[in-house]
Amino acid sequence: MYRTNDCGELRKEHIGKDVTLAGWVQTVRKFGAITFVDLRDRYGITQIVFNENLNKQLDDQPLGREFVLQVKGKVIERSSKNLNIPTGEIEVAVSSFSILNKSVVPPFTIQDETDGGDDLRMKFRYLDLRRNAVKKNLELRYSVNRSARNYLHENKFMDIETPFLIKSTPEGARDFVVPSRMNPGQFYALPQSPQTFKQLLMVSGYDRYYQVVKCFRDEDLRADRQPEFTQIDCEMSFVEQEDILNMFEGLIKRIFKDVKGIDYTEVVERMTWEDAMWQFGNDKPDIRFGMQLCNLKSPDVVRGEKEDRSSLINGANFNVFDQAETVLAIAVPGISEYTRKQTDELTEWVKRPQIGMKGLVYIKCNTDGTYKSSVDKFYSEEKLKAIADAAGAQKGDLVLILAGAEERTRKAISELRLEMGERLGLRKKDEFKLLWVLDFPLFEYSEDDNRWVARHHPFTSPKPSQIETMINNAPEITNAAEYLQHPYAGIKANAYDMVLNGNEIGGGSIRIYQRELQEKMFAALGMSPEESRHKFGFLLGAFEYGAPPHGGIAFGFDRLCAILGGSESIRDFIAFPKNNSGRDVMLDAPSTIDDKQLVELSLKIDVE
Template identity: 60%
Template sequence: MHRTHTCGELRLSDLGKSVTLSGWVQKSRDLGGMTFIDVRDRYGVTQLAFNTDDDEQLRIGARELGREFVIKVHGQVIERSSKNPKIPTGDIEIKVTSLDVLNASKLPPFTIEDETDGGEDLRMKFRYLDLRRNPVRENLILRHKMAQEVRKYLDEQHFIEVETPVLIKSTPEGARDFVVPSRMNAGEFYALPQSPQTFKQLLMVSGFDRYFQIVKCFRDEDLRADRQPEFTQIDCEMSFVEQEDILNMFEGLARHLLKTIKGVDLGSVPRMTYADAMRLYGSDKPDIRFGMQFVELNKLTKGVGFPVFEQAELVVGINVQGAAHYTRKQLDALTDYVKRPQVGASGLVYARYNEDGTLKSSVDKFYSEEHLKSWASAFEATPGDLFLIMAGPQDKVRKQLNELRLEVGNQLGLRDKNKFAPLWVLDFPLLEWDEETGRYHAMHHPFTSPKPEDIPLLDSNPGEVRANAYDFVLNGSEIGGGSIRIHDKDLQALMFKHLGFSPEEAQKQFGFLMEAFTFGAPPHGGLAFGFDRMASIFAGLDTIRDVIAFPKNNSGRDVMIDAPSTIDQAQLKELSLVLNQKTPS
């Protein structure tokens, strides 16, 4: 056999045992009379000892081993004279009696260590080597454990895991689809699913009252740290439920995962309406690990002649407690931060509430200390605090202040990755206006139910209609979202009408679902958690790429296998496609 034990399991209790280990050479140390090799597998590292006096040829073989050689050794477990308390196997070593090189290795392009010298692009190209590093492997083990706990919890709650199709029909709503040409149906295309939405609703019609699936989904959209063209959802749906049932069920899932994976006891999860989230934080996914709620100052700042405030739709600020010590240089840096194109603000006003009780601002020319005292009262401030104030169009300035709030939270260490602050955001708008197309679009998807009391507003004031929709937010990231669905054919037809679908278009795209609703569709609703994003937060990472075994880069490319790539002209002909393909460089 290639091994009797792994490289991470031997202890002092195993002294004297004759063992066989296999793994990769982590490092070697030649000390003259002795050569020591660290051999590694995914379970850990064990030190091997080669003694000249026992077998000169064996030690010569050990000296020729390079990093990442795959070896098999046989020997005896002995107590290590120079123990290493940093590893579980640090009390023992293997006195080697035989050595086999199973495979040699080229010198790796970067060191296979916890702290590597490889840049991200290089590690992505050689991802199979990067996966040998402990931090990356541990992230995937964490992901595996989370998936097992998800299945355990949902199985105990009587959910059934059902696989839904990957080759489906393209729809015009939402993000862009990835499309797949059909060879057997020339000129027609499948789409890869952005979610199993319609299928899980059909499962509710079928009587599968509790469905889930850990499922791959696909969206052809611009990428960033928390997005990939293919991603994984914990997709769920329930019948005979109202919103409260959904919130309780999946709050329970979050509580179970945090307890079993992170050892964190989750208290009650606060709830906030979308309107309040935007008013108090300028974001529909606020990070509530720290305070700095927005304070609106229109009444206290207008009428004194400061043009920036006089002309603004909204003057709004945050109180950064204990930050009056910020220097002019630091405040100038914050001003530069909000002026970046990514934020787009024209400037920043600040005021210090000094420890001696005096107040000084960057607009003292316009505002007296009495004015500033009224600001301090609005902020519920105490000496030592710092006020940061912005002004402009309401929606725009709230988003800009949100970016500033998060940046200050980072600077002050308030966004602790070991702290978990969940939040439900409720009562989203059902529809949002798209200036480019000149019509309303579904903020979530066309199957989201409006609040029953708001249905009359669909004709008179569609922008004010609230949805029976909810998002689960964790540490400032939306990790889950869902809604109570429309299960009535007539209401679904009305929704399609307000989204700009003609009856013919609605029938062509979703006729199968509308017909299913005529055969007794139960009230139903669901939710999907972004599994990659949730795993990255649990792992304390800023990007989802490190919890995905083989991720794409920010251009949507897999640089390891060089995909996407051109295909053979014969394949294109079979698919009835004619493309002007780029000539490979």
């Protein structure tokens, strides 16, 4: 027996017990004739003590960091207690020991505050995984997984596996493809999601399906993206949108309770996509704080603006506002005392390439009731007050205004709002706020391709009241000017996103389940009947055999874990992640394959 107890288990009540422990040497501290060793395993650390006799053996068999060690001994009370660790009131007096394996000096310290950089730790990820900080992340990931599975099992969902080697249907992100040796010149694709399979399972009568499943997308990477990632993928039959929202609010609340000990009892707010875009500048708003956007330019009724505030800024001969497509403002609470240096720093912040603005206008709403602005030579104090009031500013607030092209300005003010929320400590990592975003457009118009594209995916149903609009109208558009006038522009998707702290953690929809409507959708996306049958004939055929109404949702499992763990990067919660170039630096993958494999796969490599 290698061990009777683990290294995080022993307490005062075990004093006097004979034990056998095994683990890795964390530290070695020699004090004259006595040596103290911290022995570590997955469960914790126990201090072990070598007396004078064993010290002589240690001279012949010296211990080093990360040696694998087995010790036998008796649990005794620790004279110098360490109440920062669970085992800190006891230690083990060693009677005998055995070095099970030696270790070379590790390339970085195996501690929470390590001296290893990202690249080095990823190269030696098997060592990095020994660190307590990483272990806690994986334990949290396991807890989320277990909680989700328990909830879904209790609600009659069935875990069903779907294939990884499927047919390429390039809609959305690029597919990873796999050559078939037995079918020369043909390729499988790795699934971006199990979308069509879970719909087929609904046709098959398995009315509550789920998977905690790997998905694959060949796209550019960042902190919250990996080429392979995990979803909690779910589908239900005989449901409407309300059924889905209620079921999966319950799932997330259960995870909060099980994993974080949070009893999330408040009603989950709901917001239309249109309101999210014009109140917060993006479709996944962080509603833990205010600072809602104010449109100071003429309203755009199609996009949801209703109040005309253009008279507040027009007629002052300030060309920056006069010539801008849109002018947007936020009121930042309590910072009217910002210095010129601080406002200049904010101006430089919005000029950064990733934000892309030319400048920033501010209005200080001083606590004495006066107003000071970077444009007060154009606007009277009365006018500045009116603008500040429109933005919802109070005494002591600072109004920040951006002007320019509509889409860029809206994105920029959204990023500025989040930045100010961060600077003011309003985006607390231990505070969680859920939101449903609903009523997305079903279609977007691609000017590059001069055609409609699906906002969500091609299997999303329109709102029930708009199905006839879609069926009874042709999708053709000859130029971009026709976009907003076409009946399709007003069709809303029967879709929903769950947002947590400004992050989309889940998205789904009620699906199309009638062949006629699905064919109409494919036609709207520019597919000919022949192309639709080639790519999705199996699904269209299935819809002719009594497909039930159905819908579902998929949660970004890695991202959910990262948010619950207070991290910006999903890589921290994946055991063996890729770097930002999509490489596994530990395995040195991807890599070349030998010529024999290329011949077997009927492939020829031509890299210029």
